[in-house]
Amino acid sequence: MSIEPVIEVRDLWFRYADGTEALRGINFHLLPGETVALLGANGSGKTTFILHLNGLLQGKGSVTVCGIPVNAGTAQQVRRKIGLVFQDSESQLFMPTVLEDVAFGLMNLGISSAEALHRAAHALELAGIAEAANKAPYHLSAGEKRRASIAGILVMDPEILILDEPTTSLDPPGQRSLAELLAGLPQAKIIVTHDVEFARELADRAVFFHRGAISGEGSIDDLVIRFGWRALRLACLQCSMTRSARPACHGSRESSLRFSSFLFRIRPAPSAAWSGLPMNCLLA
Numbered sequence: 123m124s125i126e127p128v129i130e131v132r133d134l135w136f137r138y139a140d141g142t143e144a145l146r147g148i149n150f151h152l153l154p155g156e157t158v159a160l161l162g163a164n165g166s167g168k169t170t171f172i173l174h175l176n177g178l179l180q181g182k183g184s185v186t187v188c189g190i191p192v193n194a195g196t197a198q199q200v201r202r203k204i205g206l207v208f209q210d211s212e213s214q215l216f217m218p219t220v221l222e223d224v225a226f227g228l229m230n231l232g233i234s235s236a237e238a239l240h241r242a243a244h245a246l247e248l249a250g251i252a253e254a255a256n257k258a259p260y261h262l263s264a265g266e267k268r269r270a271s272i273a274g275i276l277v278m279d280p281e282i283l284i285l286d287e288p289t290t291s292l293d294p295p296g297q298r299s300l301a302e303l304l305a306g307l308p309q310a311k312i313i314v315t316h317d318v319e320f321a322r323e324l325a326d327r328a329v330f331f332h333r334g335a336i337s338g339e340g341s342i343d344d345l346v347i348r349f350g351w352r353a354l355r356l357a358c359l360q361c362s363m364t365r366s367a368r369p370a371c372h373g374s375r376e377s378s379l380r381f382s383s384f385l386f387r388i389r390p391a392p393s394a395a396w397s398g399l400p401m402n403c404l405l406a
């Protein structure tokens with residue numbers, strides 16, 4: 123017996139009003155309880171894609187969420203199934219206190235304020251930020267704001283969580299504790315991220331966006347190797363360690379990719395890469 127996906131997208135195309143073709147024939151599915159990471163360069167269409175999943179944008183093709191075809195008529199219903207945490211989650215917090223903010227979505231649905239506040243307090247506990255309930259949202263740290271935004275989503279009891287670059291502006295301990303929080307939540311998840319370690323920690327598989335299309339799919343490690351994804355960042359770090367390497371590393375995308383693949387191949391013993399200066403010799 124096959125498992126029904128909670129999200130199914132078929133041949134999705136989308137063009138912005140200015141003519142930018144942001145999605146070009148996306149096919150995608152998310153299974154119950156699964157976590158999928160969306161990787162890919164800035165501007166490759168990841169945010170545009172997730173905005174289609176809860177009907178904030180509508181393109182050509184089909185999007186089905188928990189068996190419901192997403193269209194203008196069903197968008198409200200679909201938004202009860204999907205909790206979307208935007209990249210700039212600060213902008214989602216606007217009430218005088220964190221508790222009221224988290225309760226806002228429920229009150230908007232007509233739930234009494236006593237019940238909404240009770241459920242909001244529980245969601246803040248789930249998100250590990252109960253102690254900030256009576257604080258003003260603008261007094262929270264970046265990590266606390268992210269948790270408060272997640273509480274505001276959890277309070278709606280969604281079946282699917284979508285997070286757009288959730289580690290943005292979090293320090294390493296903040297990233298780690300966010301990963302722990304998300305790993306403990308039972309919902310199926312889509313996580314848009316540039317952070318390979320974060321993705322590896324959480325995701326069962328990943329898809330790689332390139333210019334509005336999915337150009338690869340597999341394990342995080344497969345995609346990282348195929349697209350030189352992590353190693354490019356290592357290469358830049360390496361460049362900043364040695365001035366002599368800088369011009370060569372920044373010389374061309376191709377040389378930097380070759381450099382990246384080299385670094386990646388030797389990754390099991392990274393110290394060898396770090397000690398082998400000057401690295402620009404390797405690019406010759």
Ligand SMILES: Nc1ncnc2c1ncn2[C@@H]1O[C@H](COP(=O)(O)OP(=O)(O)O)[C@@H](O)[C@H]1O
Binds near residue numbers: 142163167168169331
């Ligand atoms: N409102 C918009 N109007 C026109 N083009 C847009 C708009 N939003 C995004 N784009 C373009 O669509 C493409 C995909 O953007 P986006 O989905 O934000 O990518 P990502 O999230 O992967 O960085 C980019 O070329 C971007 O410039």
Ligand SMILES: [Mg+2]
Binds near residue numbers: 168169170286
């Ligand atoms: Mg984006």
